[in-house]
Amino acid sequence: xxxxxxxxxxxxxxxxxxxxxxxxxxxxxxxxxxxxxxxxxxxxxxxxxxxxxxxxxxxxxxxxxxxxxxxxxxxxxxxxxxxxxxxxxxxxxxxxxxxxxxxxxxxxxxxxxxxxxxxxxxxxxxxxxxxxxxxxxxxxxxxxxxxxxxxxxxxxxxxxxxxxxxxxxxxxxxxxxxxxxxxxxxxxxxxxxxxxxxxxxxxxxxxxxxxxxxxxxxxxxxxxxxxxxxxxxxxxxxxxxxxxxxxxxxxxxxxxxxxxxxxxxxxxxxxxx
DNA sequence: AACGACGTCAACCGCCAGTAG
DNA sequence: ACTACTGGCGGTTGACGTCGT
Numbered sequence: 393x394x395x396x397x398x399x400x401x402x403x404x405x406x407x408x409x410x411x412x413x414x415x416x417x418x419x420x421x422x423x424x425x426x427x428x429x430x431x432x433x434x435x436x437x438x439x440x441x442x443x444x445x446x447x448x449x450x451x452x453x454x455x456x457x458x459x460x461x462x463x464x465x466x467x468x469x470x471x472x473x474x475x476x477x478x479x480x481x482x483x484x485x486x487x488x489x490x491x492x493x494x495x496x497x498x499x500x501x502x503x504x505x506x507x508x509x510x511x512x513x514x515x516x517x518x519x520x521x522x523x524x525x526x527x528x529x530x531x532x533x534x535x536x537x538x539x540x541x542x543x544x545x546x547x548x549x550x551x552x553x554x555x556x557x558x559x560x561x562x563x564x565x566x567x568x569x570x571x572x573x574x575x576x577x578x579x580x581x582x583x584x585x586x587x588x589x590x591x592x593x594x595x596x597x598x599x600x601x602x603x604x605x606x607x608x609x610x611x612x613x614x615x616x617x618x619x620x621x622x623x624x625x626x627x628x629x630x631x632x633x634x635x636x637x638x639x640x641x642x643x644x645x646x647x648x649x650x651x652x653x654x655x656x657x658x659x660x661x662x663x664x665x
Numbered sequence: 666a667a668c669g670a671c672g673t674c675a676a677c678c679g680c681c682a683g684t685a686g
Numbered sequence: 687a688c689t690a691c692t693g694g695c696g697g698t699t700g701a702c703g704t705c706g707t
Contacts, residue, residue: 406677408701430692446693447676482695497696498674 405439409448413438417445418453451492458490462499470496471504 405413420436426449429442438445451457462470466488473484481493481500488496 408675428692443678443693444676450694451675479696493695494675502673 404441404444406444409452413440414448414453417449421449421453447494451494456490457492458488462491466491467499467504470500471508474500474504474508 409417416436416438420432426432426446429446432438432442433440433445436445440448469487470484473487477483479497481497485491485493485496
């Protein structure tokens with residue numbers, strides 16, 4: 393089912409995601425959002441291309457993804473919309489909360505397509521029969537999906553520590569997609585601005601956060617100033633409340649990704665690793 | 666038990682549109 | 687206008703599971 397892990401020419405890993413990779417990706421995106429998929433793997437400590445990370449997150453790791461069998465209503469909707477729109481899977485998936493385009497596409501190809509074709513054939517047969525004034529009642533049978541009795545494996549089957557329970561706890565309070573706000577807060581700063589305030593801390597080689605009435609600045613001395621993060625205090629509050637909604641055991645997992653350039657989370661009160 | 670055919674679905678690939686410089 | 691970069695999308699692949707012989 394899953395592909396054999398391998399590497400491409402540039403040494404990037406390919407194939408099945410491991411539990412450890414999942415954990416790193418979840419930990420990073422949950423905290424900092426997907427501010428740049430291409431750069432993300434580097435900072436999250438993943439030997440993957442950004443595209444692979446994006447796909448993994450969007451299709452399997454992000455919260456609120458509905459797993460398991462498609463309901464009759466969902467299947468009917470897919471069939472109906474496919475009739476109207478064709479293979480516009482993302483548009484169709486948008487009408488099915490919690491379902492991804494990939495999942496809808498797979499379900500179509502493995503189950504619904506045949507059903508529709510069978511129904512079409514049956515209808516053709518029915519028309520023929522009717523025209524020939526034969527028996528007027530036809531039994532239309534729909535082939536049962538194998539998933540009806542044997543649901544698909546959870547994406548967490550290989551990473552059980554990231555059970556959906558963890559995420560349901562998160563998402564009950566916050567929508568993870570809200571992390572897009574971080575995009576607007578990563579700014580290139582004038583070097584003098586940083587050096588004035590941070591020189592002491594840089595010399596001491598400590599990460600730090602500075603706060604005034606309007607802005608909270610987080611920085612690590614290991615990186616250039618333009619990689620640091622400036623956060624509005626409203627967002628700082630948001631992060632604090634977000635932190636409170638998380639499951640402690642999740643955040644206390646050992647984690648070694650290089651995230652210090654973005655944020656020294658101790659200043660935010662995040663649990664220590 | 667062994668084997669092949671078929672089904673499933675996670676993941677990859679290539680293309681395209683939008684955007685910034 | 688052009689180029690480079692990025693994210694998004696749909697098509698396709700291929701490893702693994704299941705079923706039938």
